[in-house]
Amino acid sequence: MSLETYAAFVLFVIVMTGTPGAGNLTMMGIGQTTGFRSAVPFLIGTTVGMVSLNTLVCFGLGGLFMASPNLALAMKVVGMSYILYLGWKLLSMTLSARTVDRRFSFAEGVVLHPLNPKSWAMSVVGFSMLADPAVALWREVAVFVPTFLFFQVLFHSTWGLAGAVILRTLKSGGVLVAVNCVLVAVMVGATAYALFI
DSSP states (O other), X not given: XXXXXXXXXXXXXXXXXXXXXXXXXXXXXXXXXXOSGGGHHHHHHHHHHHHHHHHHHHTTHHHHHHHOHHXXXXXXXXXXXXXXXXXXXXXXXXXXXXXXXXXOOHHHHHHHTTTOHHHHHHHHHHHHHHOOTTSOHHHHHHHHHHHHHHHHHHHHHHHHHHHHHHHHHOOOHHHHXXXXXXXXXXXXXXXXXXXXX
């Protein structure tokens, strides 16, 4: 793989993992509601889920969804349902009493990317940028998966820390609720637009 190809791939990964999406917005919502530390199990789960998804795409699973419209539609419906669940949980975390355990779990993080159609799309497109029949598959996997891993953890953490800064800065409960409402609206709206428009 040439340096130019890898540089283009890295730029693609930065744009895809750094911009608002379900993972980043959920991390920000958790950070601004209960602090960054409470988001760590979810962050570790999203990392495991994305590494698994990227590895499966490298070995051809992405082609299965591209070849089957019914399977792709089912994935969209399940994925949108999960995004709605995340939005509901973020809002209920914000509105619930402080005594309620509102943390997101490792398991909820693991399934985020495998159920998120945007993650599938960026993984399939990203791998197609690197795929070269002249290069051994294991070499491509050894570049593709760690690159995505690095930037996903970097940006998910950054969004979570930004949420924690909001939590420390804004003392008004009403403003924090408004921020989470905006995060949920953007997350659900962007996902619905990408899937069905």
